[in-house]
Amino acid sequence: MIEEETSVFAPAGYLRTAGAALVGIIYASPVIWMILTAFKSRPDALASPPKLFFTPTLEHFWSIFHRVSADGTQIFDTGFGRNMFNSVFICTVSVALALGIGALAAYGFARLQLRGRGYYMFYILAMRMLPPIALIVPLYFLFRVTGFGGSYTAIILVYTAFNLPFAIWMLRSFLDELHRPIEEAARLDGTSELEVLWKICLPQIRSGVAATAIIAFVFTWNDFLFSVLLTGTDTRTVPVAMTRTMGADAGVDWGVFAAIGTIYLIPILLVAYFLQDQLLRGATFGTVSR
Numbered sequence: 001m002i003e004e005e006t007s008v009f010a011p012a013g014y015l016r017t018a019g020a021a022l023v024g025i026i027y028a029s030p031v032i033w034m035i036l037t038a039f040k041s042r043p044d045a046l047a048s049p050p051k052l053f054f055t056p057t058l059e060h061f062w063s064i065f066h067r068v069s070a071d072g073t074q075i076f077d078t079g080f081g082r083n084m085f086n087s088v089f090i091c092t093v094s095v096a097l098a099l100g101i102g103a104l105a106a107y108g109f110a111r112l113q114l115r116g117r118g119y120y121m122f123y124i125l126a127m128r129m130l131p132p133i134a135l136i137v138p139l140y141f142l143f144r145v146t147g148f149g150g151s152y153t154a155i156i157l158v159y160t161a162f163n164l165p166f167a168i169w170m171l172r173s174f175l176d177e178l179h180r181p182i183e184e185a186a187r188l189d190g191t192s193e194l195e196v197l198w199k200i201c202l203p204q205i206r207s208g209v210a211a212t213a214i215i216a217f218v219f220t221w222n223d224f225l226f227s228v229l230l231t232g233t234d235t236r237t238v239p240v241a242m243t244r245t246m247g248a249d250a251g252v253d254w255g256v257f258a259a260i261g262t263i264y265l266i267p268i269l270l271v272a273y274f275l276q277d278q279l280l281r282g283a284t285f286g287t288v289s290r
Contacts, residue, residue: 031265037258045255060259080260082234083241088267090152090237091220094159095213101160102167103209107197109168110175111183121169128165132225140229150232158226163216170215174208175201210278214271221268238264 025032037045039056067076109117139158140149148154183196191199202209224239231237242260 034258035262037254038262040255042253042255045258060253060255061263063253063256064259064263078244080238080241083236083238084263086231086235087221087237087239087264090155090159090235091217093152094156094220095163095216097156097160098163098167098216099171099209099213102164102171102212103197103202105164105168106171106175107193107201110172111193121172124165124168128162128169132162136225136229139226143230149230150235152235155226155230155235158230159220159223163220166216166219167212170212171205171208174205178204207278210275214275217271218268 036052038060039058040051040054041057041059044051044054064080065078067078068074108114109121114120143149143151143154178201183200186196186200187193222239227237228240228243231240238260242257242264
């Protein structure tokens with residue numbers, strides 16, 4: 001007689017579901033309030049007590065991309081579209097470089113018998129633990145002297161360097177969980193180490209690669225310190241552009257600030273939504289026996 005398989009997870013029940021929903025709403029309340037503020041008029045955004053019911057408007061989203069002259073006769077482009085492109089381009093390229101170089105390094109540390117491998121891994125981790133504020137001044141003068149100040153090359157190299165230790169440690173942990181007989185059989189057939197990595201190892205840890213990419217992307221996407229000091233007028237990212245809403249005379253335009261934050265949140269939500277299965281598998285990779 002074949003016994004029916006039973007789930008190890010008990011039904012959550014209405015109370016637990018309601019409790020989890022309440023906790024989720026509490027954690028998401030700042031984001032929800034930011035989105036609501038983005039669709040409020042300026043008086044409604046500054047109203048006290050705050051208004052929960054209001055007439056939605058898109059004036060703040062229009063103000064993100066357009067600026068009216070003092071006399072009200074001309075409309076200028078704020079350059080926010082270029083800032084958004086810079087954020088996407090810099091994040092994508094730096095994360096791709098970190099994953100590519102990190103995969104090669106992680107495979108070497110996981111499969112090759114290197115002398116002092118533990119010390120090398122510690123040094124790599126120590127590089128990631130260095131506070132960015134301690135490195136920003138020498139990096140600024142380095143790129144200024146070499147002529148790369150304010151260029152895509154400078155900011156991409158910095159983000160790649162800071163994401164690389166994390167990528168190496170994450171990918172190496174995933175590679176250590178793989179079964180090696182298939183790799184050994186491929187080597188006996190004359191497969192090179194690079195082909196073993198590309199055709200055998202990486203397809204098995206694609207969920208781990210996705211999890212590593214998401215975390216590195218979020219770090220790069222949210223960074224402000226490197227962006228404000230190492231980018232120029234043409235390479236400025238959205239976090240730096242958000243500071244324009246903080247005028248010394250007029251104060252903070254909270255409606256425009258919230259609208260920029262709402263738009264800036266969309267790519268992260270899309271990436272997390274479409275890769276949520278891979279992220280969950282990557283987070284639990286190796287913890288459940290297969």
